[in-house]
Amino acid sequence: MEKTQNNRAWFLVLPVLVLVAFSAVIPLMTVVNYSVNDTFGNNEFFWAGLDWFDEAVHSDRIHGALLRQAMFSVIILAIEVPLGIFVALNMPKKGFWSSFCLVVMALPLLIPFNVVGTIWQIFGRGDIGLLGHTLAAIGIDYNYTSDPFDAWATVVVMDVWHWTSLVALLAYAGLQSIPQAYYQAARIDQASRWAVFRYIELPKMKGVLLIAVLLRFMDSFMIYTEPFVVTGGGPGNSTTFLSIDLVKMAVGQFDLGPAAAFSIMYFLVILLVSWVFYTVMTNLDRQEAK
C-alpha cells in the first residue's frame, strides 16, 4: 500500500507541545534560571554560576535529609512489597469476596494525602486519638511529637497503610494473569507451596512488581504532605525528608537560588535511581531469556 506523506500532520502535535511547554518545560527552565542566579530583592539577579550547586553538595542539612529520605524509602519498600505480595496471595480469586476485597483495598488509595495525614495525626494523639490513647492505656510510652522513633514509626505505618494496597492490587493483577494450567502442572509435579510461589507466581509477577517498586520508590522519595501534616518534619529534623526540607528552604526561608539548585539535583537523583532500577531489572529479564 502507498503511504501518503503529509508533513502538515505535524501541526496536530502542536497543542500537546504547547501544553507540555507551559506545564513542564517553562517552569523547569525558570528553576534552572534561579539555580544559577542570586538576588537581593527588587527582582534584580546576579549570575552565581554553580555556587548554589556547590553549596548544596556540601550541605550537611541536605545530606541529613537525603539520608533520612533514603532510609524512609528503603524501609517502606522492604515492608510494602513483601506485605503487598502476601496480601495478594491470600485474596480470594473470584466471586463476591474478591470484588469486596478489591474495593476495600482501593479505599486508602482514594483518600487525599492531607486527609491521610490528618487521620493519622488525630489517630496517634494521646488525648483523643484511638491509637495514642490505647497505647497509653496499656502502658506504652508513645508520643510522635516528641520522640523521634515514635514519629518515624507513625510515618512509616501511615505510608504502609496508605500504599500497601497499590502493591497488593498490582500483584493481584499479576497473579490473575497466570493460566490455571501452571498450577495444575505444579500439582502434578508435586511442587510445594513455596516452589509454586518461587517458580510460577514470582516470575509471572515480576513485570508488575517492577512497576510497583518503581512507583513506590518515586512516590516515597517525593513524599511531602502526609509527614508534613503529622509531624511537620519533627521532632527537630528527625522526619524532615527532602521535599519538606526543600519547601522550608524555598517558601519558608525564601532562598530561591539554593532551593532551585537543590530541586534540580533532587529531580536528577530520582531520575537516576529510577533509571538504574529499570535497567537492572529489565537486564535481569533479558539474561534469563538467554
Added chain:
Amino acid sequence: MAQITLKNLAHSYLPNPKGEQDYALKEMDHVWQDGGAYALLGSSGCGKTTLLNIISGLLRPSHGRVLFGDRDVTDAATAERNIAQVFQFPVVYDTMTVRDNLAFPLRNRGQDAAYIKRRVDQIAKMIGMEAMLSRKAQGLTADAKQKISLGRGMVREDVNAILFDEPLTVIDPHMKWELRTQLKQLHREFGHTMIYVTHDQTEALTFADKVVVMYDGRVVQLGTPEELFETPAHTFVGYFIGSPGMNFLDARVSGTHAMLVSGAGVDLGDDHGTPSGRVQIGIRPEHAVLTEGQGLPVTIRRVEDVGRHRILRAELEGQPFNIVQPEGQPVPALPRVAFVPGKINVYADDWRVAPQGRAA
C-alpha cells in the same frame, strides 16, 4: 502402578445439576487395566479432559468414586496420587533451565542427585534436547517447550499412570511421529498405564492397544482399533473412525432383510430381528463395491484421488454416500453399488443392534 477403576462416576460443573444435559460426564463404570495403553478419542467438548482431570485429581468428581488398585483416591490430592499429566499447551517453568525443568518432579520427591542426573539425561536424549539442557526454558519455541512438558511427564518411573491431554497439538508433523513412536516404546519398556487423549484418530489408532471413544459425556465404545472399524457400537463411532466415516441409510429391518426408504431391498447377511426406533444401516465406504449389473443405482458427484485408493463422493437415495474404490478400477458408465454381506451394521436410535446367533 495400579489398575484404575471409575465407579458410578459422573461429573457436573454446575452446583445443582437438574437433568442429564447438565452433566459434562454422564454416569459411567470403567476399568483401566494396569499397564494398558489407551487412547481416549472424541470430538472437542465431549468430556475427555474432564475425565482426565478427575483421574489425576485436579478435579473432584461430583458423583462416584475413583480407585487406584483397591485404594479409594476420590478425595486424595493430586500429589498423593503420584500421577503424571501432560497438557495440551506447554507448561514450563520459565526461570529454570531445561535440566531443572526435567528434574523438578524428581527433586520434589526428594530423589538423590546421581539418580536425577542419570534419569534427566536419559529423558533429554529421548526428547532430543540434550544440547539445550543448560538453557533457560524461557524463549524456547512452543514445540521445544512441549517436549519439555512431555519429558517432565515421563521422568518419574514410579507413577501410577501417565495421562496425555492432546500433547502433540503444537508439535510439527515430523516430530509428532517421532514422539509418538517414543511414547509407544516407553510404554513397552516400562509398562506404565497410559491414557492418551486426542481427537485425531490416526494418533489414537497408532498409539493405543485399546481405544475408548467418548461422545457427549459418555463412553460409547471401548475396543481395539479393528473392533471400532468393523463393528462401531454407536453411529458416532462409525462416523468418527475411518476416513471418510461410515455411511448411514434409513431403513426398515426385519430378519436378514433391510428395506430402504425408496423400497429397495438390501441383504444383510445376518439376522438382526426387528429393531424399533430410528433404524439405520451403516456401511463402511471400504465395504461398498461399485458394480455394473447388480446393486442400487448411485450417482457419482466427485472423485478424489488420495493415492492408493480413490474416494467417490456419491449420492444414494438422495443422500450423500461415500465409496472407497481400490486403485486402477474404472468407474462404470451406469454405476451401481453393492454391499459386502456380513459387513453391514444395523443401528436403532444410534446404538448398534448385534446380529442374532453371532457374538457382537
